Amino acid sequence: MGIFKDHIEAMAAYAPPLEGRNPDDFTLLDFNERTIPVSDAIKQALVDYVQGNRLQQYPHYGDICERLADYCNVELGQVMVTNGSDQGIDLIIRACCREGDEIIIPAPSFAMYEQVAKVENLNIIKPLYQRDSGYPLAQVKAAITSKTKLIVISNPNNPCGTIVEPAAIIELAKSAKDVAILVDECYFEYSQCTVAAAIKECPNLLITRTFSKTWGIPSLRFGYVLAAEQNIKALLNVRGPYDINQLAIVAATAALENPEYTERYVAEVMQQAKPRLEEFCEAKGLLYWPSAANYLWIFPDEPEALNKKLQEAAILVRPKADAEGRTGLRITIGTLEQTEFLIKVLDQNLL
Ligand SMILES: Cc1ncc(COP(=O)(O)O)c(C=O)c1O
Structure with a gap:
């Protein structure tokens, strides 16, 4: 008998394929990251902090929550910072669910939800996404029982x-008042879709967000949760006082002070590069899922062969299987120039 709980020993680690992702060697279109570096203002803020001889101090969060509340148009007590949105997801699931409870996680989806649910030994219910209808809302509603504690x-x-429209999320939250609704708005700046305005009216809504995607600092691990004040108080009972490192705070503050740099990138991705890639897919009859974010999930006839060709052309994308087990390639959309290069390689190698 091991020293760990049986269900923990039976699990597998969440191990994304990070090996060999050198941006000097590849165009990285595999992790939905921003494809250009952070602004000089952020680099300078980090250098100044290090050179100001403050690394020996524990983190102190200053006015970052005020700045985020301002940015999100919510009250100060409705925000808390986290170590990436992964930590927000972890805190919410751990704080809401007990062993044996049911959690509804429509699939396929981001791996972290299921990972945390397995750590907590929850019963995972997985209605399936469909290309035509997206989030399986009717199946989710039908799956709710007295044991359901959280819906993702x-x-x-x-x-x-x-995407699920805010009105449908609010309706679900109101019709299932005893169930926590975790809304992951990791890609908010791309989608511009949020239920932040409803957190007071719906005390079971909990939103996670991040600085890993549009803001471009996944390396520093910075995210935040938006929820009714009583929820934030409860989650702060679980989060450690120093879980977010000081460099993340410094970089996020500098990023919020210079939003234009990020806004310009988001506009280029969503208004130029993405329509260009969609237009190419349409012209080639290449099936893809409609996306509100900076990535497109495409289904070529020979995904493995195409992925190999992309790698040979120094482009990394992410193979992901759909509900029927069919492999698609999830492609992060970067700048217009990177997208034109991607399209050229796709064009040369599509069967
Ligand atoms: C839907 C979703 N949520 C959360 C995350 C994790 O973000 P973070 O880096 O803030 O932990 C990701 C990362 O890929 C994601 O795709």
Whole structure:
């Protein structure tokens, strides 16, 4: 008998394929990251902090919550910072669910929800996303029982990019008042879709967000949760006082002070590069899921062969299987120039 709980020993680690992802060697279109570096203002803020001889101090969060509350148009008590949105997801599931409870996680989706649910030994219910209808709302509603403690809405979902309209989320939250609704708005700046305005009216809504995607600092691990004040108080009972490192705070503050740099990138991705890639897919009859985010999940006839060709052309994308086990390639959309290069390689290698 091992020293760990049986269900923990039976699990597998969440191990994304990080090996060999060198941006000097590849165009990285595999992790939905921003494809250009952070602004000089952020780099300078980090250098200044290090050179100001403050690394020996524990983190102190200053006015970052005020700044985020301002940015999100919510009250100060409705925000808390987290170590990436992964930590927000972890805190919410751990704080809401007990062993044996049911959690509804429509599939396929971002791996972290299921990972945390398995750590907590929850019963995972997995209605399936469909290309035409997206989030399986009717099946989710039908799956709610007295044991359901949490429903995940990945909005937009990774890998498919589909969105649930705020009105439908609010309706679900109001009709299932005893169930926590975790709305993952990791890609908010791309989708511009949020239920932040409803957190007071719906005390069972909990939103996770991040600085890993549009803001471009996944390396520093910075995210935040938006929820009714009583929820934030409860989650702060679980989060450690120093879980977010000081460099993340410094970089996020500098990023919020210079939003234009990020806004310009988001506009290029969503208004130029993405329509260009969609237009190419339409012209080639290449099936893809409608996406509200900076990625497109495409289904070529020979995904493995195409993935190999992309790698040979120094482009990394992410193979992801759909509900029927069919492999698609999830492609992060970067700058217009990177997208034109991607399209050229796709064009040369599509069967
Ligand atoms: C839907 C979704 N949520 C959360 C995350 C994790 O973000 P973070 O880096 O803030 O932990 C990702 C990362 O890929 C994601 O796709």
